[in-house]
Amino acid sequence: MSNSTNSVDYHTWQSGAVVVQGRRVRYATKPGAFAHGAVDPAMLLLAEHVRVESGEVVVHLNCGAGIFSVVAAGQGASRLMLSDRNVVSHAAASRTLAVNDVGDSTLWLGHGTHGLMNAAHEPLGADLVAIRIPHEKLALLQLLRDAWHALRMGGRCVVVGATNEGIKSAARMLERIFGAAQVLAGEGGYRLVQSRKQHDILPALEELAVPYLAYDAFHELTVTLRGAPHTLFTRPGVFSWEHLDEATGILADVLTVPVGASVLDLGCGSGALGLVAAQLSGGAALTMVDADVEAVRSAQRTAGAAGLVGSRAMASDIGSAVLHERFDMVVSNPPFHIGKATALNVPTQFMRDAHTVLNAGGRLMLVANRTLPYEGILSSLFGNCRTVHDGPRFKVLQAEKAT
Numbered sequence: 001m002s003n004s005t006n007s008v009d010y011h012t013w014q015s016g017a018v019v020v021q022g023r024r025v026r027y028a029t030k031p032g033a034f035a036h037g038a039v040d041p042a043m044l045l046l047a048e049h050v051r052v053e054s055g056e057v058v059v060h061l062n063c064g065a066g067i068f069s070v071v072a073a074g075q076g077a078s079r080l081m082l083s084d085r086n087v088v089s090h091a092a093a094s095r096t097l098a099v100n101d102v103g104d105s106t107l108w109l110g111h112g113t114h115g116l117m118n119a120a121h122e123p124l125g126a127d128l129v130a131i132r133i134p135h136e137k138l139a140l141l142q143l144l145r146d147a148w149h150a151l152r153m154g155g156r157c158v159v160v161g162a163t164n165e166g167i168k169s170a171a172r173m174l175e176r177i178f179g180a181a182q183v184l185a186g187e188g189g190y191r192l193v194q195s196r197k198q199h200d201i202l203p204a205l206e207e208l209a210v211p212y213l214a215y216d217a218f219h220e221l222t223v224t225l226r227g228a229p230h231t232l233f234t235r236p237g238v239f240s241w242e243h244l245d246e247a248t249g250i251l252a253d254v255l256t257v258p259v260g261a262s263v264l265d266l267g268c269g270s271g272a273l274g275l276v277a278a279q280l281s282g283g284a285a286l287t288m289v290d291a292d293v294e295a296v297r298s299a300q301r302t303a304g305a306a307g308l309v310g311s312r313a314m315a316s317d318i319g320s321a322v323l324h325e326r327f328d329m330v331v332s333n334p335p336f337h338i339g340k341a342t343a344l345n346v347p348t349q350f351m352r353d354a355h356t357v358l359n360a361g362g363r364l365m366l367v368a369n370r371t372l373p374y375e376g377i378l379s380s381l382f383g384n385c386r387t388v389h390d391g392p393r394f395k396v397l398q399a400e401k402a403t
Contacts, residue, residue: 010349011320013095020047020071027065028095031345032291032317033088034064042132045192046160047071049185056127057081059150061112061143062134066093072128073102080105081116081124085237087291087315109293109315111139111237112146114215124150133161133170139237140170142213144177151197158184160192167191177203212236218301225252225276233301234270235294239335244272247394248333251367252276254389254396260284261328264357266319266350267291271299273331278308287327289316318346319353330354332366348377351399355381358401370395 010031017026018039025047029036035043047068052058054076060069063082073080082097082105084090090109097105108115117124129147133140147157159174161167171193175181178195185192202208211217218233223244234241240248252273257263257280265274268288278286286308288299296313303311314321334350351374354364364382368374370390374397378385382399389396 010345010352011317013091015099018044018067020044020067021075023071023074025067025070026096026099027067027070028092028099029065030088030092032349033092034086039067040064040132041188041190042160042162042165043067045185045187045190046130046132046158049192050128050130050158050194051075052077052128054078057125059113059116059124059126059129059147061129061147062132063093063107064089064132066096066107068130069093069105070096070100070102073100073105078104081108081113081126082106083108083110083112083116085109085111085293087293088317091317111235111294112142112215113150114146117150125152126150127152127155129155129157131157131159133159133165133167134237135165136237136241137166137169138210138212140166141173141207141210142236144170144173145202145208145213148177148197148202153197153200155197156194157197158192158194161190163189163191167193173207176205177208218298221270223249223272225249225272230272230275231302231305232270232272232275232298233305234298238292238295238298239269241270241298245269245333247367247369248272250389250391250394251331251333251365251396255280255331255365257281257329257331263287263329263331264289264319264322264327264354265299266330266332266354267334268299268313269295269333271302271313273333274299274311274313275302275306275308277329277331278303278306278311281329283308283310286311287322287325288313289319289321291315291317318349319357323353323356325357326359326362327357328359328362330358330362330364330366332364334366334368336369336372344372347372347374351377351381355399355401360401361403362401364399364401365396367394367396369393 052075179198181195334347
């Protein structure tokens with residue numbers, strides 16, 4: 001890891017340090033990581049105010065860079081289990097644990113406890129489950145349900161997050177599932193709330209009856225793409241998981257793909273653009289990548305249901321998993337937010353990675369909010385940029401790699 005937090009190289013890992021409960025904790029970060037350039041205040045609140053007794057089993061869900069787990073290890077946790085669905089956060093946590101010499105831990109790339117339970121081959125019997133709340137309500141409900149199953153009787157569940165992220169409603173749901181809750185700490189719009197598992201039967205709440213909370217349950221979403229019906233398979237928390245995103249629909253409508261062209265769907269979500277691109281290419285090779293492993297699972301399911309035998313989907317920090325490969329076409333609806341903050345270094349890297357992986361003469365087509373200044377970036381990288389669609393809210397841009 002670099003010692004600087006100001007590196008301009010998106011794919012270079014950096015390190016930082018923070019003092020928590022009197023201990024200096026080093027952590028890994030990079031552009032594209034949640035709260036890069038600072039430390040997530042919610043994670044700091046969690047690490048500063050939750051005490052772990054020696055010998056306790058600790059589960060950390062939506063773990064981010066893993067700072068709290070390092071603190072828990074230092075307090076004597078006998079076993080640590082962490083998970084995060086984002087490939088950047090997962091990699092950050094792995095590096096953070098390693099640089100702080102945290103040994104007995106299990107880290108899973110996924111949402112909730114499914115992979116942790118498979119690794120343990122037994123009930124987790126956790127003394128403490130800590131949850132940094134996600135923005136999506138059903139994604140949070142899955143974590144709370146998983147926490148209930150992971151905890152021993154009397155074990156603690158703590159949730160932490162900001163008011164504008166839904167921590168108040170998260171605290172109410174925590175109390176409905178586990179029993180009486182108490183606020184452990186609050187600072188700067190962030191709140192840390194704790195409850196204990198007080199009964200051995202999961203409450204029969206209407207909210208917990210939603211089928212998508214189960215790890216292998218997918219939402220079947222019927223959408224219209226290029227005037228024809230298609231089925232997407234999605235999961236809670238995946239980008240636009242309950243409806244077809246308007247920008248994605250616009251790009252799908254104007255997309256042009258040469259027959260036989262190999263295609264990379266960069267930031268694939270549930271696979272809508274990859275599905276259209278594969279059909280236009282005549283079933284040529286399709287690769288779909290996304291930083292959210294739940295999106296990858298969704299895209300795999302979408303492609304399988306559509307019979308796209310020449311397709312694959314994988315977790316990737318933008319194009320990192322395929323930078324050594326080459327494609328004839330890249331399609332993308334790149335994100336420009338990390339959490340609630342606008343982060344133009346992320347879509348800029350989408351364009352850079354697209355340029356890297358394209359064959360000479362290959363083409364990138366992307367959709368964006370019409371106010372975003374992408375034309376200059378594309379012209380600098382590719383030497384050209386053309387507006388294919390210019391609507392009231394979104395634009396579609398195209399650039400070709402020089403031959």
